[in-house]
Amino acid sequence: MSKELRVDRMPRTSPDPVVEAYKKNIDRTLLRENLKLTVEERFLKHMELQRFADELRRAGCEARRKQRDQRGQQ
Amino acid sequence: MTDFAGLLKSLASAEVEFILIGGAAAIAHGSSRMTEDVDVVYRRSGENVVNLVQALAGKNPYLRGAPPGLPFSWDEETIQRGLNFTLTTDSGAIDLFAEIPGGGTYDDLLPHCVELSLFGVVCLCIDAPTLIRVKRAAGRPKDLEAIAEIESLLAEEDD
Numbered sequence: 517m518s519k520e521l522r523v524d525r526m527p528r529t530s531p532d533p534v535v536e537a538y539k540k541n542i543d544r545t546l547l548r549e550n551l552k553l554t555v556e557e558r559f560l561k562h563m564e565l566q567r568f569a570d571e572l573r574r575a576g577c578e579a580r581r582k583q584r585d586q587r588g589q590q
Numbered sequence: 591m592t593d594f595a596g597l598l599k600s601l602a603s604a605e606v607e608f609i610l611i612g613g614a615a616a617i618a619h620g621s622s623r624m625t626e627d628v629d630v631v632y633r634r635s636g637e638n639v640v641n642l643v644q645a646l647a648g649k650n651p652y653l654r655g656a657p658p659g660l661p662f663s664w665d666e667e668t669i670q671r672g673l674n675f676t677l678t679t680d681s682g683a684i685d686l687f688a689e690i691p692g693g694g695t696y697d698d699l700l701p702h703c704v705e706l707s708l709f710g711v712v713c714l715c716i717d718a719p720t721l722i723r724v725k726r727a728a729g730r731p732k733d734l735e736a737i738a739e740i741e742s743l744l745a746e747e748d749d
Binding site for chain 1: 591592593594595614617618620621622624625626706707708709726734735737738739741742743746747
């Protein structure tokens with residue numbers, strides 16, 4: 517008789533120590549602010565953050581390029 | 591930047607049967623974590639595949655990360671031959687799943703959804719407990735961090 521070896525991914529019912537450790541670092545004040553918004557406002561805020569992140573990336577890229585150019589001139 | 595509004599409007603106005611999952615669903619539930627793409631589970635019926643093709647056809651969908659010039663046609667045959675698609679479009683990145691670990695198909699997820707009204711359309715979104723279950727099944731380190739946040743959100747709502 518053969519035995520079937522199975523690994524099932526069952527939903528965890530007990531707290532996951534890793535998840536619990538991450539929870540200690542979660543800024544609940546940000547979550548409370550988000551919960552005050554409508555779902556649409558949450559997405560609009562996220563898109564605004566994405567725009568900000570894109571602008572930061574662009575500015576960082578430009579700054580690094582300028583730095584390289586300055587080093588090249590020295 | 592991902593045009594969340596544009597992608598959701600396109601899917602909804604083409605009457606695509608889909609469920610929002612992943613980071614965008616977490617945002618809907620109040621997450622403050624950034625995400626760059628829209629993840630959806632789509633129903634794999636013939637009619638829905640037609641609608642899905644129509645919804646994204648005007649946005650130049652292409653396989654994300656694939657070298658340019660590969661022969662890729664966004665049509666019903668392509669979708670029928672595959673299951674999951676990670677795409678880049680003119681409105682940003684979108685991942686289409688026929689089935690997900692821990693959640694199953696569109697029909698499996700249907701009882702575990704909430705209805706969202708946003709940007710003038712109505713769409714389905716995976717509920718927070720099921721999102722946790724799906725993220726647990728995915729089991730990536732970043733998912734454990736996301737689970738911690740979603741569980742904190744549920745605790746905030748309970749308080």
